Amino acid sequence: MRLRNIKNKDNILSKSKYLIKDIYEYKGKYKELFNNNNPIMLEIGMGKGKFIIENAILNKNNNYIGIERADSILAKAIKKIENNDVNNLRLIKCDADDLVNIFSNEIDTIYLNFSDPWPKNRHEKRRLTSKQFLDIYSSIFKDNNKIILKTDNRAFFEYSIVSLNQYGYKISNITFDLHNTDEDYITTEYEDKFANEGKPIYKLECLKM
Amino acid sequence: MRLRNIKNKDNILSKSKYLIKDIYEYKGKYKELFNNNNPIMLEIGMGKGKFIIENAILNKNNNYIGIERADSILAKAIKKIENNDVNNLRLIKCDADDLVNIFSNEIDTIYLNFSDPWPKNRHEKRRLTSKQFLDIYSSIFKDNNKIILKTDNRAFFEYSIVSLNQYGYKISNITFDLHNTDEDYITTEYEDKFANEGKPIYKLECLKM
Numbered sequence A, B: 001m002r003l004r005n006i007k008n009k010d011n012i013l014s015k016s017k018y019l020i021k022d023i024y025e026y027k028g029k030y031k032e033l034f035n036n037n038n039p040i041m042l043e044i045g046m047g048k049g050k051f052i053i054e055n056a057i058l059n060k061n062n063n064y065i066g067i068e069r070a071d072s073i074l075a076k077a078i079k080k081i082e083n084n085d086v087n088n089l090r091l092i093k094c095d096a097d098d099l100v101n102i103f104s105n106e107i108d109t110i111y112l113n114f115s116d117p118w119p120k121n122r123h124e125k126r127r128l129t130s131k132q133f134l135d136i137y138s139s140i141f142k143d144n145n146k147i148i149l150k151t152d153n154r155a156f157f158e159y160s161i162v163s164l165n166q167y168g169y170k171i172s173n174i175t176f177d178l179h180n181t182d183e184d185y186i187t188t189e190y191e192d193k194f195a196n197e198g199k200p201i202y203k204l205e206c207l208k209m
Helices: A002-015 A030-034 A050-058 A071-082 A096-102 A121-126 A131-140 A154-167 A189-196 B002-015 B030-034 B050-058 B071-082 B096-102 B121-126 B131-140 B154-167 B189-196
Strands: A040-044 A063-068 A089-093 A107-113 A141-151 A170-175 A202-208 B040-044 B063-068 B089-093 B107-113 B141-151 B170-175 B202-208
Touching: A002 A071, A030 A040, A030 A063, A040 A050, A050 A063, A050 A071, A050 A089, A050 A107, A063 A071, A071 A089, A096 A131, A107 A131, A131 A141, A131 A154, A141 A154, A154 A170, A154 A202, A154 B170, A170 B154, B002 B071, B030 B040, B030 B063, B040 B050, B050 B063, B050 B071, B050 B089, B050 B107, B063 B071, B071 B089, B096 B131, B107 B131, B131 B141, B131 B154, B141 B154, B154 B170, B154 B202
Parallel strands: A040 A063, A040 A107, A063 A089, A107 A141, B040 B063, B040 B107, B063 B089, B107 B141
Antiparallel strands: A141 A202, A170 A202, B141 B202, B170 B202
């Protein structure tokens, strides 16, 4: 069982035209890869890909890149993509702290969806809204730095408000219960699960000029 | 009943040494009124005064001023004060939009406790964290502008985060459930009521240099 899974994963990953194999090849040149000047939207930790695939299908005037580090999850996302034809979407297998080597001043918006909250104080640096990661994002953003964050984790949301704000981001939009607003939203797999359990979904958008 | 109440109120208000009678008399000179250089903390809408009186008793190195516009509520607060001896506390009967005529660059911290949320969009300007009021606060703050806000109203809290942040305030501390943190806090009358009903109390502190 274990072997068959691995064989499948490798096969799916190596064959997919959506997965970028040499992850450092297009640094600073994603415009050329997509062959247009459309904004590039990056989801860090895209999981099984529901959110980014639906976005890519609905918004043809944006390019989307999803990163994820687990082979098995990437394989599941790729299976979903192959059923569609989404030329404005690519996937990269990497860690978030490697982003600085993968992109250079070319990202328009970063999506952080249901990121690991790393609740222990000693793990603060691992949170995707810590100063350490905000520094990384600064090097990959194009002009405006825009982050759109969703989470079900209250402590991570509280932490993120303060961290983003202290870093100079201005919050333009915030809700503590996204699914009870009038806003249109595309959900992630986790989000559907949490919302079905009756958990509120926190969301914010912020911008640093 | 009504007459007796009014008579009482007037009597209580006029006799109290804690109530400032000529509300414009000390503009820019509150340091002289208190006869020290201690920080001046202002509570806008102090209600029956529990929060500010307990603060004044516990923190003798701060001066406290509470404002409130309703005579009957002021009278209740004064009754509470007269049982103690709190030289570092004064009350002023006024509206928040008159603050610009009452103080001049002398306030250290503003407390907004359970302010009216004014939920309708057309009443946005009346919210005590609207740009209109933040402009007023800027003219009465000394150096650092520090606001400490508590509310049970989620929409008002969401609004305040964005408004304060857009105005240039940096949030240094935030919680969506104050009474389930380790923080020490002095409650207001409303807060006790809401917390007893199991409502979460939102709190934030923010600073503008």
